[in-house]
Amino acid sequence: MSEEPIDLSAALARFDQLWSPRIVTRVNDYDVRVAKVAGEHVWHAHDDTDEFFLVLDGELRIALRDGVAEREVVLPRGAVYVVPRGVEHRPSAPGGASILMFEPSGTSSVGDRHDPVPDHVDATTGHRL
């Protein structure tokens, strides 16, 4: 937990890797993470936690799958969305985006169940900024 405020734009300027969340601060036993994203992430689900997304820049899409039914939500800059625990989802950002996430510390970026993880996706519980 930082003694001073953290500017999110400055935090994002400190790294370039896509789909590789950085932990900017903690709130109790939750992480606040930021990530730069572009293209597609991987289908995955978190069995034990909801996952909060806030779009800081660009546009994020989140495909959601419930059995065979699939839909997609679109988050412009300044929009928030919570993926409920257990719901299979695949974030994507055709034009690129910067996002902020809240989730319990230790939550894997590819969840508890996932499709094969492509090379461009970092399977991580978040890196230090």
Add this chain to the structure above:
Amino acid sequence: MSEEPIDLSAALARFDQLWSPRIVTRVNDYDVRVAKVAGEHVWHAHDDTDEFFLVLDGELRIALRDGVAEREVVLPRGAVYVVPRGVEHRPSAPGGASILMFEPSGTSSVGDRHDPVPDHVDATTGHRL
């Protein structure tokens, strides 16, 4: 938890009351709240939880008191800060601001310990949007 993304600007446009947080969504047993603020809040402390602030618009100041030592952090738009549990603090926004907060559901806006609450401060665990 909403089935659709929530635009934070649209959420903020739905109310005018200052220092009166609205719950926009939940993440597990945490609330994501937004508030419009201007002038001074009240000195208070949350004994059992950290409190996360993100400035969506304007500038937020948070005075922090540890015994007799007092300091103030300044958060421009796009900055985040976590007030650690137990730390007495008083948010203020001389020029007005819109903020997002993340804290356990049921957390009071004036904490567990506080100075007398002035009329312009809403002592609440958050209102529905």
